[in-house]
Amino acid sequence: MSNLPPSRPKPFLEPAYCKGCLRCIEACPRECITPGTEINPVTGLVPVILHLENCNGCTLCVQACPEPFGLRIDPTHGGLEGEFRLEDPEKLFGKKIVEVLTTGDLPDTQIPLPDCEPLVLKGTYASAVGALLAGCRHVYGYPITPSTEGAELMAKMLPKLGGSWIQAVSEVAAVNMMYGTGGAGLPVMTFTSSPGFSLMLEGISYMIGAEVPGVFVNIMRGGPGLGNIAPEQTDIKLACRGLGHGNTHALVFAPSTPQEMLDLTIDAFALSFRYRNPVVVLGDGYLGQMTGVVKLPSHLLKPGLPAWAVWGDRAHRHNLVNSIHLSEPDLEAHNENLNAKYAAMGACQQRSDLYRCEDAEVLVVACNTPARMAKGAVEVARSRGIKAGLFRPITLWPFPIGALKELLPQVTQIVVVEASPGQLEDELRLALSHADVATPPITHVRRFGGILPQQSEILARIEETQGALV
Amino acid sequence: MSTNVFYDHFERHSHGQGLKGHSTHYCAGCGHGIVHRSLAEVIGELGVQDRTVLISPVGCSVFAHYYFDVGNSQAAHGRAPAVALGHKLANPGAIVISYQGDGDLASIGLAETISIAQMGLPITVVFVNNAIYGMTGGQLAPTSLMGQKTATSVEGRTPAMGRPLKMAELMAQLDGPVYVERVALFDARQRMKARKALRKALQLQIEGRGYAFIEVLAECPTHLKMSPEHAEAWVREEMVPVFPLGTKKDLTVEPWFHPAAPSFEPEKILGLSGAEPVEVNKEPPIPHIPGLEDICLKLAGAGGDGAQTAALLLARAAIAEGYDATHIPSYGPESRGGTSYADVHIAAGEVLNPAAAEPDILVAFNAPSLAKFAGSVPPGGLILYDSTVITTPPEVPSDRRVLGVPFTQLAREISRPMVKNVVALGALQAATGLLPPERILSTLRQLLKDKPSMLPVNETAFLAGQRAVESMVAVP
Ligand code: SF4
Numbered sequence: 001m002s003n004l005p006p007s008r009p010k011p012f013l014e015p016a017y018c019k020g021c022l023r024c025i026e027a028c029p030r031e032c033i034t035p036g037t038e039i040n041p042v043t044g045l046v047p048v049i050l051h052l053e054n055c056n057g058c059t060l061c062v063q064a065c066p067e068p069f070g071l072r073i074d075p076t077h078g079g080l081e082g083e084f085r086l087e088d089p090e091k092l093f094g095k096k097i098v099e100v101l102t103t104g105d106l107p108d109t110q111i112p113l114p115d116c117e118p119l120v121l122k123g124t125y126a127s128a129v130g131a132l133l134a135g136c137r138h139v140y141g142y143p144i145t146p147s148t149e150g151a152e153l154m155a156k157m158l159p160k161l162g163g164s165w166i167q168a169v170s171e172v173a174a175v176n177m178m179y180g181t182g183g184a185g186l187p188v189m190t191f192t193s194s195p196g197f198s199l200m201l202e203g204i205s206y207m208i209g210a211e212v213p214g215v216f217v218n219i220m221r222g223g224p225g226l227g228n229i230a231p232e233q234t235d236i237k238l239a240c241r242g243l244g245h246g247n248t249h250a251l252v253f254a255p256s257t258p259q260e261m262l263d264l265t266i267d268a269f270a271l272s273f274r275y276r277n278p279v280v281v282l283g284d285g286y287l288g289q290m291t292g293v294v295k296l297p298s299h300l301l302k303p304g305l306p307a308w309a310v311w312g313d314r315a316h317r318h319n320l321v322n323s324i325h326l327s328e329p330d331l332e333a334h335n336e337n338l339n340a341k342y343a344a345m346g347a348c349q350q351r352s353d354l355y356r357c358e359d360a361e362v363l364v365v366a367c368n369t370p371a372r373m374a375k376g377a378v379e380v381a382r383s384r385g386i387k388a389g390l391f392r393p394i395t396l397w398p399f400p401i402g403a404l405k406e407l408l409p410q411v412t413q414i415v416v417v418e419a420s421p422g423q424l425e426d427e428l429r430l431a432l433s434h435a436d437v438a439t440p441p442i443t444h445v446r447r448f449g450g451i452l453p454q455q456s457e458i459l460a461r462i463e464e465t466q467g468a469l470v
Numbered sequence: 471m472s473t474n475v476f477y478d479h480f481e482r483h484s485h486g487q488g489l490k491g492h493s494t495h496y497c498a499g500c501g502h503g504i505v506h507r508s509l510a511e512v513i514g515e516l517g518v519q520d521r522t523v524l525i526s527p528v529g530c531s532v533f534a535h536y537y538f539d540v541g542n543s544q545a546a547h548g549r550a551p552a553v554a555l556g557h558k559l560a561n562p563g564a565i566v567i568s569y570q571g572d573g574d575l576a577s578i579g580l581a582e583t584i585s586i587a588q589m590g591l592p593i594t595v596v597f598v599n600n601a602i603y604g605m606t607g608g609q610l611a612p613t614s615l616m617g618q619k620t621a622t623s624v625e626g627r628t629p630a631m632g633r634p635l636k637m638a639e640l641m642a643q644l645d646g647p648v649y650v651e652r653v654a655l656f657d658a659r660q661r662m663k664a665r666k667a668l669r670k671a672l673q674l675q676i677e678g679r680g681y682a683f684i685e686v687l688a689e690c691p692t693h694l695k696m697s698p699e700h701a702e703a704w705v706r707e708e709m710v711p712v713f714p715l716g717t718k719k720d721l722t723v724e725p726w727f728h729p730a731a732p733s734f735e736p737e738k739i740l741g742l743s744g745a746e747p748v749e750v751n752k753e754p755p756i757p758h759i760p761g762l763e764d765i766c767l768k769l770a771g772a773g774g775d776g777a778q779t780a781a782l783l784l785a786r787a788a789i790a791e792g793y794d795a796t797h798i799p800s801y802g803p804e805s806r807g808g809t810s811y812a813d814v815h816i817a818a819g820e821v822l823n824p825a826a827a828e829p830d831i832l833v834a835f836n837a838p839s840l841a842k843f844a845g846s847v848p849p850g851g852l853i854l855y856d857s858t859v860i861t862t863p864p865e866v867p868s869d870r871r872v873l874g875v876p877f878t879q880l881a882r883e884i885s886r887p888m889v890k891n892v893v894a895l896g897a898l899q900a901a902t903g904l905l906p907p908e909r910i911l912s913t914l915r916q917l918l919k920d921k922p923s924m925l926p927v928n929e930t931a932f933l934a935g936q937r938a939v940e941s942m943v944a945v946p
């Protein structure tokens with residue numbers, strides 16, 4: 001070390017950035033640094049003192065200093081370039097393997113799909129095909145019945161499409177892989193089912209907090225606990241009210257046909273990017289298995305790269321995906337932003353499907369597969385002269401209260417049909433209460449434990465309400 | 471020395487106000503600062519600042535993104551490797567670093583640490599082990615030493631609290647990592663080695679050779695309640711004997727990580743999905759069962775009876791014919807218990823309710839299925855069953871049509887017992903006129919287009935079923 005030429009640059013210290021830890025003292029072989037004696041008036045700490053007469057510029061002290069702006073090489077020293085030649089990384093490692101983006105915001109590309117006859121697909125497959133058409137090439141998950149088939153199809157297809165399927169060590173790991181890929185600005189999804197969804201909630205809270213997009217297809221099964229693998233709708237509560245800790249919300253879709261599994265999965269990706277927020281697609285076990293006819297859209301999407309993506313290149317270098325805001329006013333402001341986003345979703349994304357509601361007096365409210373049983377019941381009720389209609393929320397959050405409100409003046413009875421002990425009804429009642437409208441009497445058909453409400457019992461309840469009226 | 475990988479001004483640290491714009495949030499003498507400096511320097515030297523994504527953990531280094539002028543992501547507690555993997559898969563060209571402390575990596579995130587290491591994808595994990603929880607205030611860490619007094623091991627760590635986890639050794643015995651080294655910061659020599667190890671780890675990633683794990687024994691003067699100098703001595707004298715320094719694994723691996731770019735070719739996607747397009751009849755559908763807008767069937771049997779295949783074929787044929795149709799396989803524990811049944815709906819308009827609680831037509835392949843479902847068939851309905859295996863006809867009111875056809879026997883006659891489900895379809899077609907025979911046959915042909923040798927047997931089976939019924943009853 002002592003043979004080093006004395007012309008090497010010497011260390012430099014801005015006393016205000018020294019915390020006085022003294023680690024540099026032991027590091028210096030030439031005893032150039034001594035503990036300070038005076039308290040720095042700005043920091044209240046005691047910075048070290050440099051005596052550089054014997055200093056040979058070995059920089060060992062710099063290596064020991066934990067503060068980036070503590071000991072540094074004298075920035076005013078002229079010889080820096082000549083003394084330290086940095087290796088040229090291109091020579092060492094060849095050309096970079098990513099294109100260097102010149103702009104932060106690459107738009108998506110629409111690629112036309114060939115005219116294609118309809119497909120016959122089961123619900124989980126329809127959702128998987130939808131995701132592929134929405135440009136998703138990254139799917140992470142953990143096998144859980146009854147959602148596994150969607151994941152299996154992805155596991156088969158993605159390796160051949162230059163994509164990634166990862167069977168994670170747990171749902172906890174899977175959701176955090178989603179956080180990574182979503183944070184990098186690419187579409188990402190998982191297939192899961194109720195117990196797995198519970199495990200993902202922490203990660204969903206982080207995604208919402210950090211404004212990371214991602215799509216969660218939850219094929220709901222019986223609970224609580226291990227429950228069973230038969231269909232239920234008992235994650236409505238979690239999806240609408242319980243997405244982990246903190247102030248969280250996400251769009252929640254409730255498809256009821258394989259076609260909607262495809263369409264709503266595609267929409268879920270678009271909206272998760274529009275709002276930079278996760279989107280939940282809630283199916284039930286029955287719908288996941290149901291095979292039906294599915295028409296494809298006219299285009300598929302090749303995703304671009306949003307300006308906010310943490311891609312690591314120069315155009316995106318300043319980006320940060322993060323949910324920690326240490327100062328209270330900062331976190332309050334962040335929550336205000338989230339609230340504004342939730343309000344925008346609430347105003348713009350309510351969706352519902354109305355079946356024979358024009359003059360309906362008995363309004364059946366149902367979603368997912370039970371809505372199909374309810375549709376059958378409405379049809380029969382109509383044939384028996386009862387003015388029944390089906391109001392089917394397609395978004396459960398936000399609840400489509402706007403469309404419902406318009407129907408209410410003529411409605412004398414609401415019948416909520418669900419494979420849950422009242423989670424859909426709670427959403428309905430909450431929405432009615434917030435909307436501050438007079439509520440007609442509400443009755444219900446509730447099955448659970450893996451049993452879906454059947455058309456006959458829905459019909460019976462509709463007819464009962466008529467009995468009560470006359 | 472280049473420190474330009476740090477921001478010129480720490481805007482994210484209390485909005486960069488006052489001193490915080492240029493100093494870290496770390497305590498005086500904290501090892502994290504030294505690791506940061508080395509890491510920043512090697513990122514700069516290797517010329518990858520414009521490719522780097524740093525994942526910061528939960529722990530004292532939660533705010534690493536205040537300092538590093540690279541792409542930054544802040545992960546949930548213990549999940550940094552999962553987030554890192556998500557970044558690497560999204561952008562294989564990125565240099566992804568998972569920076570974690572001992573609570574994060576070796577306690578709450580152990581499953582992620584190990585499983586993602588085993589995948590071996592080229593990422594770099596930097597593990598800062600200071601044998602104590604910093605951020606939460608000095609509690610027991612998975613790497614705390616035996617006897618070490620912490621806020622949650624007041625009298626010292628005992629075996630009942632678990633023994634210190636030797637992560638570098640643990641990682642080295644995994645097959646995934648190519649390079650594992652434990653380094654320290656307590657003197658100039660160690661710091662130099664630490665820097666070298668970090669550099670090598672990043673280089674392995676840059677060259678696409680694999681996963682590297684660097685454990686850094688670091689000082690937490692605050693919670694050791696020591697001066698930085700004493701903390702250095704403590705690491706050297708107390709930690710090193712438990713956590714020996716050095717290279718634990720160093721494989722020579724050729725660069726292998728060259729992932730293909732994602733494909734967005736429509737034909738490729740559709741082809742791979744395995745979903746056969748259905749050529750739909752352009753003529754408006756002719757209802758083949760007059761008076762029925764929506765007909766519902768249940769096909770039930772044992773696991774190998776082919777009820778699901780037959781049901782799916784029927785649904786596809788119906789869709790091709792221009793109807794709406796759905797198929798739901800039996801679902802729930804039954805699918806494991808030997809019974810397999812399928813609900814099919816065929817509707818002229820839209821299938822409203824896809825369930826078949828009261829099937830208009832029941833096709834039963836075995837006696838338990840017949841016993842289970844015969845009673846649910848409403849008046850006017852049809853029960854079609856395999857009379858080879860079911861010897862007693864079901865007892866149902868006389869306004870249900872009951873037809874026994876020896877599906878199994880007929881299938882055996884063409885020496886393919888497994889095609890009894892197609893025999894059943896032939897019988898069903900002949901008994902009900904549900905869908906034109908040619909539609910069912912053409913669907914069959916399409917489904918078997920990759921196994922043309924199977925086609926003749928299946929066609930024969932279908933005809934056999936048809937003929938059996940025609941010989942028994944007048945075609946409706
Ligand atoms: S550069 Fe070397 S000689 Fe000079 S003060 Fe630092 S450690 Fe001492």
Ligand code: SF4
Nearest residue numbers: 018019021022024065
């Ligand atoms: S190592 Fe840095 S912070 Fe610590 S005393 Fe020396 S100059 Fe100050």
Ligand code: SF4
Nearest residue numbers: 496497500530604690
């Ligand atoms: S508590 Fe310990 S690890 Fe955390 S910043 Fe302070 S010295 Fe460093």
